[in-house]
Ligand SMILES: [Zn+2]
């Protein structure tokens with residue numbers, strides 16, 4: 001056993017920092033959830049909302065009445081108490097091609113991953129689910145590098161490998177692809193790695209600050225001083241992403257590390273939220289509008305509802321992680 005970190009929530013025996021299971025009673029000390037895990041459990045039988053007939057997992061349509069069956073991943077809600085995530089199909093797209101994965105160790109180490117399937121590729125939801133799961137496993141795993149930036153890079157690398165090998169040894173160039181943003185919180189520090197235009201924000205009170213910089217056409221022409229932001233985002237190429245995880249790309253993440261020296265909320269999200277609410281400050285206001293003492297799930301639901309009310313033109317995924325300030 002390592003240094004003491006606390007006691008088992010089931011049997012109250014002391015447990016060690018970083019232990020995954022209670023040595024006394026076997027209770028898991030790692031809590032996690034993901035779109036993949038949700039879809040896997042709910043996929044076993046599918047009941048038609050119209051006629052009540054039960055169809056197998058292989059079919060998209062009801063055997064009896066022919067209705068298109070809802071996908072179990074149309075809306076994923078994961079509530080781990082200290083953090084929560086929602087992933088919603090939105091109002092326009094026929095499938096939810098985003099995926100989320102989040103988890104927390106008893107010692108407070110927390111990780112969240114949001115992936116957004118690239119809709120011009122085949123079955124992009126498979127890439128998003130595989131990438132988010134693979135990244136979370138590394139972020140909360142025992143074998144990954146201890147240093148946070150190296151750990152996040154290893155997580156993105158694993159996600160890239162998971163996506164690249166989805167179709168075995170015979171990947172096609174239009175095979176499943178996705179963006180990824182991964183956040184890792186440990187030791188008073190937030191480390192974020194990303195590929196594409198999924199984002200992380202730091203929200204403190206009604207203020208919001210973007211921690212990531214999109215790998216997109218618009219963000220890059222602005223960064224190079226070729227256009228101002230208004231002109232760049234008005235261009236039809238604005239949202240074209242310049243980096244992603246796919247069958248024939250090497251993962252090329254940016255990674256930043258910031259101390260959370262004041263109390264605030266880490267928000268990890270797909271563009272389905274920020275397209276509808278582009279200003280970080282507005283996102284902060286909406287989050288604060290959930291009220292003092294609102295649970296992470298209540299804040300995640302509120303931000304999802306705001307994006308739906310604004311049009312819900314894309315899949316919407318948000319993970320909300322409130323953090324205490326630490327002395328640095
Ligand atoms: Zn126990």
Ligand SMILES: [Zn+2]
Nearest residue numbers: 116271272314
């Ligand atoms: Zn999207």
